[in-house]
Amino acid sequence: xxxxxxxxxxxxxxxxxxxxxxxxxxxxxxxxxxxxxxxxxxxxxxxxxxxxxxxxxxxxxxxxxxxxxxxxxxxxxxxxxxxxxxxxxxxxxxxxxxxxxxxxxxxxxxxxxxxxxxxxxxxxxxxxxxxxxxxxxxxxxxxxxxxxxxxxxxxxxxxxxxxxxxxxxxxxxxxxxxxxxxxxxxxxxxxxxxxxxxxxxxxxxxxxxxx
Amino acid sequence: xxxxxxxxxxxxxxxxxxxxxxxxxxxxxxxxxxxxxxxxxxxxxxxxxxxxxxxxxxxxxxxxxxxxxxxxxxxxxxxxxxxxxxxxxxxxxxxxxxxxxxxxxxxxxxxxxxxxxxxxxxxxxxxxxxxxxxxxxxxxxxxxxxxxxxxxxxxxxxxxxxxxxxxxxxxxxxxxxxxxxxxxxxxxxxxxxxxxxxxxxxxxxxxxxxx
Amino acid sequence: xxxxxxxxxxxxxxxxxxxxxxxxxxxxxxxxxxxxxxxxxxxxxxxxxxxxxxxxxxxxxxxxxxxxxxxxxxxxxxxxxxxxxxxxxxxxxxxxxxxxxxxxxxxxxxxxxxxxxxxxxxxxxxxxxxxxxxxxxxxxxxxxxxxxxxxxxxxxxxxxxxxxxxxxxxxxxxxxxxxxxxxxxxxxxxxxxxxxxxxxxxxxxxxxxxx
Amino acid sequence: xxxxxxxxxxxxxxxxxxxxxxxxxxxxxxxxxxxxxxxxxxxxxxxxxxxxxxxxxxxxxxxxxxxxxxxxxxxxxxxxxxxxxxxxxxxxxxxxxxxxxxxxxxxxxxxxxxxxxxxxxxxxxxxxxxxxxxxxxxxxxxxxxxxxxxxxxxxxxxxxxxxxxxxxxxxxxxxxxxxxxxxxxxxxxxxxxxxxxxxxxxxxxxxxxxx
DNA sequence: CATGAATGAGGTTTCATTCAT
DNA sequence: TATGAATGAAACCTCATTCAT
Numbered sequence: 009x010x011x012x013x014x015x016x017x018x019x020x021x022x023x024x025x026x027x028x029x030x031x032x033x034x035x036x037x038x039x040x041x042x043x044x045x046x047x048x049x050x051x052x053x054x055x056x057x058x059x060x061x062x063x064x065x066x067x068x069x070x071x072x073x074x075x076x077x078x079x080x081x082x083x084x085x086x087x088x089x090x091x092x093x094x095x096x097x098x099x100x101x102x103x104x105x106x107x108x109x110x111x112x113x114x115x116x117x118x119x120x121x122x123x124x125x126x127x128x129x130x131x132x133x134x135x136x137x138x139x140x141x142x143x144x145x146x147x148x149x150x151x152x153x154x155x156x157x158x159x160x161x162x163x164x165x166x167x168x169x170x171x172x173x174x175x176x177x178x179x180x181x182x183x184x185x186x187x188x189x190x191x192x193x194x195x196x197x198x199x200x201x202x203x204x205x206x207x208x209x210x211x212x213x214x215x216x217x218x219x
Numbered sequence: 220x221x222x223x224x225x226x227x228x229x230x231x232x233x234x235x236x237x238x239x240x241x242x243x244x245x246x247x248x249x250x251x252x253x254x255x256x257x258x259x260x261x262x263x264x265x266x267x268x269x270x271x272x273x274x275x276x277x278x279x280x281x282x283x284x285x286x287x288x289x290x291x292x293x294x295x296x297x298x299x300x301x302x303x304x305x306x307x308x309x310x311x312x313x314x315x316x317x318x319x320x321x322x323x324x325x326x327x328x329x330x331x332x333x334x335x336x337x338x339x340x341x342x343x344x345x346x347x348x349x350x351x352x353x354x355x356x357x358x359x360x361x362x363x364x365x366x367x368x369x370x371x372x373x374x375x376x377x378x379x380x381x382x383x384x385x386x387x388x389x390x391x392x393x394x395x396x397x398x399x400x401x402x403x404x405x406x407x408x409x410x411x412x413x414x415x416x417x418x419x420x421x422x423x424x425x426x427x428x429x430x
Numbered sequence: 431x432x433x434x435x436x437x438x439x440x441x442x443x444x445x446x447x448x449x450x451x452x453x454x455x456x457x458x459x460x461x462x463x464x465x466x467x468x469x470x471x472x473x474x475x476x477x478x479x480x481x482x483x484x485x486x487x488x489x490x491x492x493x494x495x496x497x498x499x500x501x502x503x504x505x506x507x508x509x510x511x512x513x514x515x516x517x518x519x520x521x522x523x524x525x526x527x528x529x530x531x532x533x534x535x536x537x538x539x540x541x542x543x544x545x546x547x548x549x550x551x552x553x554x555x556x557x558x559x560x561x562x563x564x565x566x567x568x569x570x571x572x573x574x575x576x577x578x579x580x581x582x583x584x585x586x587x588x589x590x591x592x593x594x595x596x597x598x599x600x601x602x603x604x605x606x607x608x609x610x611x612x613x614x615x616x617x618x619x620x621x622x623x624x625x626x627x628x629x630x631x632x633x634x635x636x637x638x639x640x641x
Numbered sequence: 642x643x644x645x646x647x648x649x650x651x652x653x654x655x656x657x658x659x660x661x662x663x664x665x666x667x668x669x670x671x672x673x674x675x676x677x678x679x680x681x682x683x684x685x686x687x688x689x690x691x692x693x694x695x696x697x698x699x700x701x702x703x704x705x706x707x708x709x710x711x712x713x714x715x716x717x718x719x720x721x722x723x724x725x726x727x728x729x730x731x732x733x734x735x736x737x738x739x740x741x742x743x744x745x746x747x748x749x750x751x752x753x754x755x756x757x758x759x760x761x762x763x764x765x766x767x768x769x770x771x772x773x774x775x776x777x778x779x780x781x782x783x784x785x786x787x788x789x790x791x792x793x794x795x796x797x798x799x800x801x802x803x804x805x806x807x808x809x810x811x812x813x814x815x816x817x818x819x820x821x822x823x824x825x826x827x828x829x830x831x832x833x834x835x836x837x838x839x840x841x842x843x844x845x846x847x848x849x850x851x852x
Numbered sequence: 853c854a855t856g857a858a859t860g861a862g863g864t865t866t867c868a869t870t871c872a873t
Numbered sequence: 874t875a876t877g878a879a880t881g882a883a884a885c886c887t888c889a890t891t892c893a894t
Contacts, residue, residue, distance in 0.1 A: 047348065049348065052866085052867060052868080053867075053868060053869080054867075054868090054877095062875080062876090063875060063876045063877055064868090064869080064876085064877070065869095065870085065871085065874090065875060065876050065877070066874080066875055066876075068868090068869070068870085069874075069875080073868075073869080074867095074868065074869090131346075132346055135259075135342075135343055135346055136260075137258060137260060144401070147397075168410075171407075171410060171414060172414075174394070174397075175394055175414045175415075175417075175418055177397075178393045178394035178396075178397045178398075179390050179393060179394060179418055180393075181393055181397075182389045182390060182391075182392055182393010182394065182396065182397075183385070183386055183389035183390060183393060185389075185393070186358075186385075186389045186392075186393075187389075190355070199379075199382060203382060203383075203386045203422075203426075204386075206386075206422055206425050206426060207386055207390055207418065207421075207422040209421075209425070210418075210420075210421030210422040210423075210424065210425040211414075211417055211418040211421040211422065212421075213421065214417050214420070214421040215414075215417060238857070238858090238893095238894095239856095239857070242857080242858085263883085263884060263885080264884080264885065264886080265883095265884080265885090273858075273859090274858065274859045274860055275859090275860075275885090275886080276857095276858065276859055276860065276886090276887080276888080277857070277858055277859075279885095279886065279887075280856095280857070280858080283886095284885080284886075285884090285885070285886090450877095450878070453878080453879085469770060470768075471769075471770060474862085474863060474864080475863080475864065475865080476862095476863080476864090484879075484880090485879065485880045485881055486864090486865080486880090486881075487865095487866085487867080487878095487879065487880055487881065488878070488879055488880075490864090490865065490866080491877095491878070491879075494865095495864075495865075496863090496864070496865090553768075554768050557764075557765055557768055559680065559682065566823070569819075590832075593832060593836060594836075596816070596819075597816055597836045597837075597839075597840055599819075600815045600816035600818075600819045600820075601812050601815060601816060601840055602815075603815055603819075604811045604812060604813075604814055604815010604816060604818070604819075605807070605808055605811035605812060605815060607811075607815065608780075608807075608810075608811045608814075608815075609811075612777070618804075621801075621804060625804060625805075625808045625844075625848075626808075628808075628844055628847050628848060629808055629812055629840065629843075629844040631843075631847070632840075632842075632843030632844040632845075632846065632847040633836075633839055633840040633843040633844065634843075635843065636839050636842070636843040637836075637839060661853095685887085685888055685889080686888075686889060686890080687856095687888075687889090695854080695855090696854060696855045696856055697855085697856070697889090697890080698853090698854060698855055698856070698890095698891085698892085699853080699854055699855075701889095701890070701891085702853075702854080706889075706890080707888095707889065707890090
């Protein structure tokens with residue numbers, strides 16, 4: 009990655025034709041593959057292009073630079089996971105904590121583990137200069153949304169709801185990250201879901217004041 | 220970083236003269252500084268050497284390659300934190316959970332925040348190919364030690380102590396990492412300690428069976 | 431040349447466009463020129479690239495490393511000389527020694543001296559780690575081919591044909607090498623051809639048993 | 642080897658004390674060892690010093706630079722071989738060719754093979770910029786001496802004695818070099834001596850005119 | 853005299869990016 | 874639009890040599 013500076017990181021063009029869309033998808037998939045097979049350090053634009061079956065030039069038609077490529081992959085992943093969890097949250101709002109929390113956790117774990125490789129490999133990307141801000145922004149939004157969500161619990165009120173949301177969010181993602189980066193087994197992952205529930209509920213019930 | 224492969228990562232020579240020790244310390248400090256000021260991507264051996272006030276050649280007299288440098292910095296940090304927490308653990312073993320857990324959490328938070336910059340910046344390093352294994356090994360040891368530690372609680376027994384230790388460890392480090400990487404305020408950090416205690420105690424008391 | 435190890439030494443890509451072929455040729459020629467003007471010790475990839483009028487990056491598109499470059503130049507030279515001598519050998523097989531030997535010697539001398547500079551300069555390269563094996567293999571093949579060749583003489587048989595071929599080959603190349611490395615005059619070179627003939631025929635006739 | 646330029650290549654000081662002589666000898670031996678074990682490319686002054694059990698600084702007390710070191714090693718080898726052969730030549734001058742030639746060849750082969758490793762490894766050094774001139778000079782002298790020598794044969798006269806000496810010298814060294822560089826077996830070496838004799842005598846008798 | 857820490861120029865190699873075809 | 878050859882800055886690392894101790 010040559011000079012970071014302040015460069016446009018948005019995708020260069022919106023593919024309108026079917027062929028273009030196929031190319032973008034191929035590049036996306038190739039990026040994950042290379043990340044998986046070679047690691048972030050050895051991910052080069054040429055390697056991605058080769059894996060995608062196109063030339064470098066073509067890659068640069070869709071992404072102005074390498075950062076934008078990683079940025080794009082990251083974004084797409086977070087949008088997918090975010091959308092799924094938001095949907096679940098909307099469905100269980102305004103119910104007791106014991107209903108809300110397990111549902112959200114199940115949703116997050118399901119989504120993250122449905123494409124384990126993608127999730128795992130993107131933790132590495134999330135430390136990239138470019139992706140960092142993106143992740144920060146997403147987390148900030150997530151915490152705000154969680155705070156709203158927790159506030160709807162029919163059986164609990166929280167004094168410092170920002171902090172509570174923050175802890176809830178981090179307590180969820182900490183173990184998940186460790187598990188995915190470490191290459192957890194599927195058995196362990198199912199156990200993880202229950203323990204995460206226990207962890208979060210234990211915390212929230214401690215912090216909650218009856219409504 | 221050229222080709223990772225299987226290279227010696229140990230420090231190249233043990234400094235014997237006083238001058239040498241000063242040089243090694245300067246390099247160490249410079250590494251943290253550069254990491255802080257420029258980020259991992261822009262950390263180059265030349266920049267580190269310059270900041271340390273020595274030549275590249277000198278740097279390479281003590282570290283066989285860039286990875287070893289990062290490796291060394293990482294190791295020193297983990298050893299410091301680990302030693303402090305172990306000491307605390309030894310001091311509060313064989314007491315009730317409500318005594319043990321807050322003590323350990325306070326110790327970890329104190330240690331991590333006593334040199335916030337170092338802690339923060341090393342999260343980035345921990346993803347480096349070379350450091351990865353080092354971190355994995357340390358975490359594995361830590362979990363084992365924690366399992367032992369939890370087993371000494373005078374008022375609790377755990378069915379799946381490995382998993383419990385794992386969750387405890389991750390629940391501690393997840394929020395800490397987010398807080399340090401995000402640049403938390405000192406006020407928030409003190410609040411964090413209490414919430415971590417709440418998080419972990421909530422979980423452990425849920426999982427514990429009376430003894 | 432960093433670490434020899436076991437690296438791919440083959441040319442990296444086969445040039446497909448006309449422009450590419452011109453580039454490869456330029457690099458080849460530049461290598462000889464630099465070898466001639468600066469010597470092997472001062473042959474650097476940058477110098478070769480500059481002399482070829484391309485950038486280093488371009489050089490590395492065609493040769494994966496410096497060794498491969500020298501390797502390539504060596505190979506091309508040996509193939510040219512080898513092909514010429516083989517052709518001559520095929521033409522004079524199954525005739526008396528007095529016909530066969532002078533023909534082969536004339537062919538070798540002609541070929542080596544047709545591009546004196548190239549020949550001369552490549553003796554230095556032949557000691558390079560990478561080229562060494564190449565040369566060994568070529569010599570081994572050459573000796574085997576010579577043994578076959580000598581066996582077809584209509585007026586002679588040899589008891590230890592391998593040793594005889596070995597001596598013939600070395601007796602030819604020893605003086606040639608000294609002459610070329612020392613920068614022999616053209617007059618001396620023509621004289622050399624006759625003396626080489628005398629040297630080899632003298633030896634072979636001594637070793638030969640009538641058929 | 643940094644900048645060749647025109648530097649003094651002579652040994653820096655003549656060791657007068659016994660301890661000094663031992664140091665010089667150790668350095669000499671270490672140079673051969675490193676050459677043998679690592680090759681010319683990986684011969685560094687530090688490695689030589691380490692192997693010799695002294696510090697680099699000490700090495701530089703005796704040799705002004707790396708070239709001088711190689712130069713010195715080369716020279717000592719050539720002087721040893723040269724002295725032995727000269728002695729033999731002096732002993733068999735003024736006798737028939739059939740007496741003179743086998744004696745000289747036996748002497749040369751014996752000397753070169755008495756320390757095969759040293760001989761072998763120094764062929765690589767002989768191509769070094771610095772050593773090159775040294776070798777040239779020695780060869781020139783050798784050829785002149787051989788011409789004188791051949792002129793004393795009681796049963797032969799040569800028309801072009803310079804050329805004859807040149808061929809004789811090269812015919813001897815060509816096969817020897819190939820054999821030593823290739824790592825010949827001792828059985829092959831004894832066979833080599835006879836064939837060299839045959840090669841040289843065959844040539845000389847062809848070129849000789851009766852006296 | 854000996855030591856070995858320090859120097860820094862210079863070598864090899866990679867890779868994001870451009871642009872003529 | 875697609876291609877892939879070309880670019881060249883910049884990274885890592887080595888090693889001959891010096892000099893304070």
